[in-house]
Amino acid sequence: MRLTAERYHIKEPRIATWAFSSTRTSGFWLIARLWLGWEWLRAGWTKVFGGTLTWRIWDWGEDAYALTGDDNIGWIRSGTVTGADGTVQTRGVGDAVAGFAQRAIDASEGPHPDVAYSWYVEFLQWIRDTAHPVVGPVVAVGELVIGMALIAGLFTGIAAALGALLNFSFVFAGVAGTNPAMILVSFGLILAWRNAGWYGLDRKILPFCGCPYEAVVGADARDARPRAPDSSTHVS
Numbered sequence: 190m191r192l193t194a195e196r197y198h199i200k201e202p203r204i205a206t207w208a209f210s211s212t213r214t215s216g217f218w219l220i221a222r223l224w225l226g227w228e229w230l231r232a233g234w235t236k237v238f239g240g241t242l243t244w245r246i247w248d249w250g251e252d253a254y255a256l257t258g259d260d261n262i263g264w265i266r267s268g269t270v271t272g273a274d275g276t277v278q279t280r281g282v283g284d285a286v287a288g289f290a291q292r293a294i295d296a297s298e299g300p301h302p303d304v305a306y307s308w309y310v311e312f313l314q315w316i317r318d319t320a321h322p323v324v325g326p327v328v329a330v331g332e333l334v335i336g337m338a339l340i341a342g343l344f345t346g347i348a349a350a351l352g353a354l355l356n357f358s359f360v361f362a363g364v365a366g367t368n369p370a371m372i373l374v375s376f377g378l379i380l381a382w383r384n385a386g387w388y389g390l391d392r393k394i395l396p397f398c399g400c401p402y403e404a405v406v407g408a409d410a411r412d413a414r415p416r417a418p419d420s421s422t423h424v425s
Contacts, residue, residue: 209380215387218378222339222385225374228367229352230336236264236285236329263288264329283325290317293362303363313362331355339378342389346382349375 201210208214231242239261243254262268263285270278290313297304304310316324331351338348353375356368378385383400386392396402 210383212384212387214381215384218381218385219342219388221374222342222345222378222389225349225352225371225378226336226339226341228336228371229332230340233329233331233333233336235260237261237333261329263325265326281322283321283323286325286328287317287321289362290314290321293364296363304361306361309361328355342386342391343394345386345389345391346379349378349382349385353379 200206227244234240234242234256238256239258240256241254241258241260242256243249248254259268259270262270263280263283265282267279267281267284270280272278293304294310294313294317296302297310304313332355335348335352335355338344339352353372356372356375359366360368360372383395386395392402
């Protein structure tokens, strides 16, 4: 049996086109993008600058919400910190990641471990013993950049994918928190990479990357619906 040379472009269902590539839903993805970007920006800001961001502008200036501080010790710089019990500890660059990895490794033991994959335990051991001086700054700066990119609507799909990768790494280490919700929103933004950044820099950047926007109105919108293959085409 010989196939003909014709090839077909399989179009998306109309609901998928409306949700993930139409500017009509860009407002919804803007809200999702800003929420996700704020979560990453807030987490990254603490690790890079040591301060605490808050959307409550009336709290700005308080000691609890200083823009800079010592919370970045153990992430991108070394220094001494005072523990909850009053003891003074010295931390090097990346020691916060090493401590996180150690806690996850401890949780991998027992009949119902939080870390269920042996290969991931080995990965965490490698981070704890060797890679934490590099992984710590990479995670800190990465979270900050992901948050800024999502808020600005710059390469939204890529930023959401990188964020989801970090979320999965935390979930594999036995940490839940807001990670499942952030993963769900990230998947939505990945699917909506074409229109999620319409109210952002992607509106100007994506056309230069080979993804031009096309206006579809009136009769053209009806013509843009998927069509069935020509019945004259046959397979012999």
